[in-house]
Amino acid sequence: MCRFIETIQVRDGELQHLSHHNRRLNETRKAVFGVSEQLDIRKYVAECPADGIQKCRIVYDREIREVTFSPYRMRQVQSLRLVRADTADYRYKSADRSELEALYSLRGNQDDVLIVRNRLLTDTSIANVALEKGGAWYTPATPLLKGTKRVWLLEQGTLKERDIPADDVYSYSRIALFNAMIDFGALVLDINRDTIIPV
Known part of the structure; x- marks a missing residue:
């Protein structure tokens, strides 16, 4: 059976953006398994580590199967290579990566x-990702995964959606990488041909 994951940032003992993670978990369960019963992650997480930034990993299918915590250390990214993958499909956050x-x-x-x-x-x-042009930040309108942090940033008005052709990437000034664990603004690269390598 397919299993899926939610990765949740725990900051000083508090689960971040829990409502967004609950929503995605339940939408995935309904779409993949036809389950309408709503689960609340908080009921499965008895206690969170109290200090610093931790990663809470939820593994689930129809039910929540596993909850684990681990210290988080952000991966260093200073350059990206463009790769084509026209059939790539990761609309649900599958445990199979x-x-x-x-x-x-x-x-x-x-x-x-x-x-x-x-x-x-x-x-x-x-x-x-989000790319900056003229002081505004734009995120691809058709990402592989609609991340919870991405949804929250769109709701806050920090980001706008738009189609970003790969051929136009060098017309933007900076690119930000973010996810549930990487806060927006924590990992930003200037865009040039040393930081983003063409196909």
Whole structure:
């Protein structure tokens, strides 16, 4: 049976953006398994580590199967390689990351890949992205995964959605990588041909 994951940031003992994680977990359960009963992650997490930043990993299918915590250390990313993957599909946050890992293996000497599907930017292997132009931040309208942090940033008005053709990437000034564990603004690269390597 397919299993799925939620990765939740725990900051000083508090689960961050829990309502967004609950929503995605229950939407996935309904879409994949036809289960309408709503689960609340909080009922399965008795106590969170109290200090610093921790990663809470929830594994589930129809039910929540496993809850684990681990210290979090952000991966350093200083360069990205554009890779084409027109059939890539990661709309649900599956525990099976083999497709993403295969794309990651194409990074060459770069730290990660920036995945291009049907000529449009999507995500890296670990994060959603946003690109800056004229002081505004734009995130791809069709990412591989609609991350919980991405949803929250759109709701806050911090980001706007738009199609970003891979051919236009160098017309933007900076790129930010973010996910449930990487806060927006914590990992930002200037865009040039040393930081984003063409296909």
